[in-house]
Amino acid sequence: MNFLEFAKKYDTPLYVYDFNHFEKQYNELKQAFKARKSIIAYAIKANSNLSVIKKFASLGSGADCVSIGEVKRALLAGVDKYKIIFSGVGKRDDEIKEALDKDILMLNVESEAELKRIDEIAKSMNKEARISIRVNPDIDPKTHPYISTGLSENKFGVDIESAKKMYIYAKKSKNLNPIGIHFHIGSQLTELNPIKEASEIVANLVRSLKAINIDIKFFDIGGGLGIKYKDEDTIKPYDYAQAILSTLSGLDVTIICEPGRFLVGNGGWFLTKVLYEKINGDKRFVIVDGAMNDLIRPSLYNAYHKVEVISSVKNPQISKANIVGPVCESGDFFAKDIEVPQTNPGDLIVIHSAGAYGFTMSSNYNTRPRPCEIAIEDGKDRVIRRRETFEDLIACEIDYLI
Template sequence: MDFLTLSDKYKTPLYVYDLDKVKNQFLNFKEAFSGRKSLICYALKANSNLSLINTLAKLDSGADCVSIGEVRRAILAGIKKYKIIFSGVGKSDEEITEALELDILFINVESEQELQRVESIAQGMGKTARISIRVNPNIDAKTHPYISTGLHENKFGVDTQTASRLYLYAKKSSFLDPIGIHFHLGSQLSDLEPISVAAQKIVEFARSLLALKIDLKFFDVGGGIGIVYEDEKTIKLYDYAQAILNALKGLDFTVICEPGRYIVGESGFLVTKVLYEKYTDKKRFIIIDGAMNDLIRPSLYGAIHKLSVYSKDKLDNTKQSIADVVGPICESGDYLAKDVLLPPLSPGDLIVFENAGAYGYSMASNYNTRRRPAEVGLENGKDRILKRREKFENMVADELRILKGDMNGFE
């Protein structure tokens, strides 16, 4: 990629996505499950840009959503309603109501009280709510504790004993239709064994539900397959699919997968510009115009994103030294890389962070009243804007309106 030209055209900090790679990653996932009834529901939380979602919608993708806002995004981007699932531990009454009005595929239920709310709301609307229940297999996915979701200590899902009771309750209800079962171990998974064991455990549980005449149709295995940020091993898609399909032998379920990071992670780059170099007695700092508000994963998880340096001038790699790459945010935790070996850099040189397509822009913020970056897509050798850089005027528009006395339009 010609990051120097892109930075001149769109300025920095800048997110750049290789949409051709996004398509290939999705089609590879789809192909891995091609021998079985399946639905690949892209997880919008990884990256919810409408143009990116639309790229997947054209390939017949479904959508995994964790807010009604993501459901709306999926529909706006062209995802068919009957291929949208709505997950998450904290759905409001308004969100449940809208999901039922939209008639999406199903709602993933994660607690007893949520099931009761869905039933009550459906009854009030005169509808039958299609549901799946998220079952917690209590298996260690061996990933970062912040993105682990399959243990009893996590907030997600219910244990099998509770799930059994909820399924029986739903079966007897005139306003609930339990059509699916769901589990998800976490994100950035690099070991197939926990996934295989969890699938077998949940399949055994699903068989017990079928024996109770609960007519399940969908087996949702979640997502979470990791990518290589530094030196992680990865799971081969064929092996992943076979582990799931082998567990499901003899069962006529449609398999649902919810990949996010795997689809978009490696396609994205955060392009930043060097502002200054700074030396103290003990440290060398390279200060860039990108910050933790643009890419929070290093500060939040201690995540490592490989980086590359680009300059219009020749770089002197014979004089490399260790440096921290930091941003302008007023926090000591505002860094994008630590202890990396870099040559002397000048203002205007670029530092590009790789594998930033997932949980980059989607977790960005306006901290320190910083504008979120522009997003650009590359497709068939051509670049196009996917989202313009935020304007200060738009950031403060509502507050300014209120400051001037306009108090209309509150929710």
């Protein structure tokens, strides 16, 4: 990757995505599940750029969506409607209605109250709502507490006994069709045993449901496969698939897998330019033109991202520094106390592993326009989202200015 060329051509801050990497990751995961019917449903929340979604749709991907906006993005980008799942703990009535109108594969139900609301809405529309229920297997995923979702203390899903009652209710309803079951214990998973244990619990629930003539057709294992940010031992897709498959003996189900970070995380970089350096006492700061509003993971999770300095003038002097941005918050940083060479204004800082939960979690805090996004595919670069302007930022306000 010629990051200096991209920075010169498109300016900074800038997101760069390697579409060939995305395709490689998708094919590796799809191949891992070749022994079974499967749908790889890209988790749009990881990177919701329409061109990214379109790339995965062209490979045959489905979509895991957590808002009606993401459902619309998936359809607009060419994802088959029967490969789209609508998840999320808080769906509004209008979102449920629109999802039913768009006839997507299924709505993923997170509570008894939601199940009954979907039933009422489907009845009022004289439609059948295809649903799955998110089961919380109460398994510790061994990941960051902010991205853990499979414990009883988390807001997601329902326990096994509640799920059974909900499936029985759905079976009796004229407007609900319970075709799937779902679990997802967390994100950035690097240990296989919790995943296998959760799958065993949910597979046994499917067997008990089939015994009372509730025919589950889709076994949704969620996503969460971790990637290497620093020195993590990650799970190989083949081992992941084999662990899941080993729990499904005797079950004729289509596996749905919902990867996001695994597909796009290490295929993205965030480029930001050095403005100047600053010394406060014995503390060194490298101040750059990117900020927490562009890439919030370090501030939000204290997440590690590899930092690379690209300079036109090689400087052998190396010392610890904080890489910080212009936003008016003490939490505005990309890295703290890392060893980096002395920098000059205009030097390039490359933040690695920024393809997932980078731009998609960005904001306009401090009235900062969001960066340009570019795609690299087969050696060619192109803009897939132009840099925002000040006029973009005020477009929804200007007509109301008194």
